[in-house]
Amino acid sequence: MVAMVLYAAIIVPVLCSLYMFHRRRCCKHPLLRDYPILGMLPTVLFNLWRLHDFFTEGLIKHGGSGDLKGPWFTNMNYFVTCDSRNVQHMLCKNFDNYVKGHDFREIFEPFGDGFIAADYETWKYIRTLLHSLMNQPRFKAFIDQTVQKKILTSLLPMFDHAQQLGRMVNLQDVFLRFTFDNICLTTVGHDPKCLSIDFPVVAVEKAFRMSDKSIFYRHTVPNSVWKLQKWLQIGQEKKMTEASKTIDEFIYSFITSKRKELRKCTKEEMKEVPLDLLSLWMTEEGGCEHNDKFIRDFAFNFIVAGRGSMASTLTWFFWLVIKHPLVEAKILEEIKDHFKTNEKKNDEYGHGFDDLKQSVSGEVLGMEEVKKLVYLHGALCEALRLFPPIPIERKQAVKVDILPSGHRVNGNTMIMFSLYAMGRCEETWGKDCLEFKPERWISEKGEIVKVASYKFIAFNAGPRSCLGKDLALLQMKMVAASMLWSYRFQMAEGHVASPSHSFGLSMKNGLKVRIMKRDL
Numbered sequence: 001m002v003a004m005v006l007y008a009a010i011i012v013p014v015l016c017s018l019y020m021f022h023r024r025r026c027c028k029h030p031l032l033r034d035y036p037i038l039g040m041l042p043t044v045l046f047n048l049w050r051l052h053d054f055f056t057e058g059l060i061k062h063g064g065s066g067d068l069k070g071p072w073f074t075n076m077n078y079f080v081t082c083d084s085r086n087v088q089h090m091l092c093k094n095f096d097n098y099v100k101g102h103d104f105r106e107i108f109e110p111f112g113d114g115f116i117a118a119d120y121e122t123w124k125y126i127r128t129l130l131h132s133l134m135n136q137p138r139f140k141a142f143i144d145q146t147v148q149k150k151i152l153t154s155l156l157p158m159f160d161h162a163q164q165l166g167r168m169v170n171l172q173d174v175f176l177r178f179t180f181d182n183i184c185l186t187t188v189g190h191d192p193k194c195l196s197i198d199f200p201v202v203a204v205e206k207a208f209r210m211s212d213k214s215i216f217y218r219h220t221v222p223n224s225v226w227k228l229q230k231w232l233q234i235g236q237e238k239k240m241t242e243a244s245k246t247i248d249e250f251i252y253s254f255i256t257s258k259r260k261e262l263r264k265c266t267k268e269e270m271k272e273v274p275l276d277l278l279s280l281w282m283t284e285e286g287g288c289e290h291n292d293k294f295i296r297d298f299a300f301n302f303i304v305a306g307r308g309s310m311a312s313t314l315t316w317f318f319w320l321v322i323k324h325p326l327v328e329a330k331i332l333e334e335i336k337d338h339f340k341t342n343e344k345k346n347d348e349y350g351h352g353f354d355d356l357k358q359s360v361s362g363e364v365l366g367m368e369e370v371k372k373l374v375y376l377h378g379a380l381c382e383a384l385r386l387f388p389p390i391p392i393e394r395k396q397a398v399k400v401d402i403l404p405s406g407h408r409v410n411g412n413t414m415i416m417f418s419l420y421a422m423g424r425c426e427e428t429w430g431k432d433c434l435e436f437k438p439e440r441w442i443s444e445k446g447e448i449v450k451v452a453s454y455k456f457i458a459f460n461a462g463p464r465s466c467l468g469k470d471l472a473l474l475q476m477k478m479v480a481a482s483m484l485w486s487y488r489f490q491m492a493e494g495h496v497a498s499p500s501h502s503f504g505l506s507m508k509n510g511l512k513v514r515i516m517k518r519d520l
Helices: 003-025 041-046 048-061 086-091 101-107 120-134 137-165 171-188 203-220 223-232 234-266 277-283 292-323 325-338 345-349 352-359 374-386 469-486
Strands: 065-070 077-080 167-172 392-395 414-418 487-490 512-517
Touching: 041 048, 048 065, 048 077, 048 137, 048 392, 048 414, 065 345, 101 203, 101 223, 120 137, 120 277, 137 171, 137 469, 137 512, 171 203, 171 277, 171 292, 171 469, 203 223, 203 234, 203 292, 223 234, 234 277, 234 292, 277 325, 292 325, 292 469, 292 487, 325 374, 325 414, 325 469, 374 469, 469 487
Parallel strands: 077 414
Antiparallel strands: 065 077, 167 512, 392 414, 487 512
């Protein structure tokens, strides 16, 4: 017995030393302190309350890149970077070597084979079709009309009601509801009416929020943990299963009904079908040949892409504008200089549209009008730079590569880009990179400054750049302009803005404000 204890006392330290030596060789550029057994996890957990800022500080300290190692015997090991040269190399110059990968598709299982999680030929095929559909003039006109009508029938009446009652409003919740209604109208042609004065609980919208939380949870634990929970149907995975069922029932019901409607349509009637993406997709040549699963994945991806990102951006934008009254004043002056009443709205929506306009306080600028609002555009880009809706992107290397920073990545290496840190790099944005300055986006001629996508990466870069970038910015400008023109917003006393622990960069505890009519 004594001999066994002595043997263990000698062998265990030797094995630990050998493993530590091996780990140090594998982790040549540690981003954080590496603890025995637990890896860098303790440091991450200790700074969880300010995780994005903490990683930004660490990346800047280590030259923009480093290794992040999880607990021993887990696969939670990443190469993390905010170096724009590396980003350009991986997303643009050597695009084919960096894919979403199998692990990504497992974690993002609800996305199926949609454009967010797909790779290779599947992704190329979907992107080609999506590019064709989104460039159709009638689809853009449909979005323009849909957003204007939603602002007038839901957003402004809700603010009027809250203002009259003197109620505090959570702007983040408002934007999540507004964008969900809007993206559902755009995608499946149905308004779930999440945004109304009574703030109803809508099952499918609640399911999408739960899906977001579940995907974030899968990022925080080893794969074996969440897979076991999924098999046992317990904890967060049970909630994920229930949410996915609700979402699938919602989307498949519209696929079924639209197929039935389209089968009855003549060629002439086909020209009059609704302009939502699902209808456009099915009426494209070969569109009806896609199976229901393919169309479901497309719809799910489009809803997720259009819902959370716009809501996140608008929330942080209004927080920044409330904190910077001079910026707000400049936006209002610009709107005043370019504002024109659009008499065509009555023709588009019928005679009832004028009555509707008189029943709410406020005006809505259309897409063509908000294109003139350069300063507002700059302010939104600043919000996106400082608070990108997706703060971290991940990729997987296919084979060995040497990055411009000099770091070597092996095949199957998991890579994380910190978009949050990239917006705070002095090398790209200057010593005032932490300041909210819309002027940095405006040239001396008063035109919008174009910044390379691999530096301003809120809409991704390279072949996977967001196809809906321009439409998204126009919609957000329409919402922001109509709200700022009609109301003043006062932040709740003692409100502290900080990012929540979620897949997207939402605001912890929301953005609670008091609403007041604006006198112009």
